[in-house]
């Protein structure tokens with residue numbers, strides 16, 4: 229199979245070139261290639277990037293196939309420019325053993341639109357009491373490297389220490405949902421004037437920051453690898469800056485979500501649960517600090533925390549609604565808007581935060597690679613100028629809980645290629 233990408237600009241730099249993909253790899257790059265191809269994708273000067281890697285996706289299968297399935301979530305991922313996603317473990321049953329992670333991994337392969345890497349739970353049933361069989365999941369067919377109780381915090385410091393020590397022995401990573409549960413009992417919104425005015429119980433910034441500080445100390449002490457999920461406060465960015473500068477032995481990485489880059493708790497006045505998410509939308513100052521931290525590398529990457537929910541879990545009163553937002557098909561647009569249009573990142577920077585760093589953090593050798601001859605053809609082709617309007621009903625996810633409904637976003641994904649095969653083109657998935 230030969231696919232010819234015409235008139236594309238790798239990393240948005242220089243004059244347009246053609247890129248010939250042969251089999252699974254990039255075979256040739258040059259101006260006006262005259263190659264016989266089975267398929268020609270017209271780029272029209274669009275930006276060619278390495279395919280995106282999402283360290284934080286909820287695919288809901290097994291258990292809540294009314295909200296998302298591995299198939300619908302994979303479609304959303306391909307349409308969003310992703311070539312690999314990490315499926316969080318908070319399914320039902322929980323992905324805390326080899327049988328479940330192998331099921332998720334196999335189903336991802338059957339669908340074939342994106343590499344689905346299951347995340348293993350850190351503790352049995354996400355209960356925070358006993359370590360799950362991390363080594364067994366590591367040595368299963370799914371080869372799990374990333375472990376997380378996301379949705380819940382591993383709040384027992386001794387368990388967290390053991391998880392960091394144990395995963396270190398096989399090059400694994402603990403991705404922490406940083407939320408001190410004693411400080412967020414009943415919490416509904418960012419603790420501040422808006423929550424007070426609206427009568428919503430507050431989720432204070434130190435509930436996140438105290439766990440981040442503790443875990444950075446534990447990572448340094450154990451030499452384990454910590455990844456901080458969905459950083460949401462300016463204070464967390466400051467802590468990461470401090471700990472990353474110290475080079476104290478452990479490896480610390482962090483992600484920010486598109487919604488925390490763009491949205492704030494000003495949106496809560498309508499009490500529309502589409503804006504309910506964990507950690508909560510915070511202040512303007514937090515969002516600006518997070519953009520800065522992403523631009524200067526303090527926060528390594530963007531991860532979606534794509535969290536689809538069925539209508540009955542969102543179309544209800546605020547306190548009963550589940551937290552979470554769709555993210556896979558809008559991530560690029562929001563990064564383009566908040567980071568590229570603002571001048572904080574160029575397209576090489578976008579490749580870093582959406583592809584290269586997440587692939588490195590997760591230890592993927594065939595993703596996040598340069599757009600260059602001989603490299604695997606995992607690619608996202610992006611029209612930087614095309615604006616589009618978000619319509620949740622038109623997104624591939626089963627859940628429709630997008631807070632970006634009706635928004636116009638720049639940066640449209642024209643095509644996605646997974647190992648040389650076009651998985652999405654002009655808004656349609658290829659199966």
Ligand SMILES: NC(=O)N[C@@H](CC(=O)O)C(=O)O
Nearest residue numbers: 286378379505506535551552
């Ligand atoms: N991020 C969210 O708001 N929701 C996540 C889990 C969680 O972190 O609560 C989900 O699984 O729905």
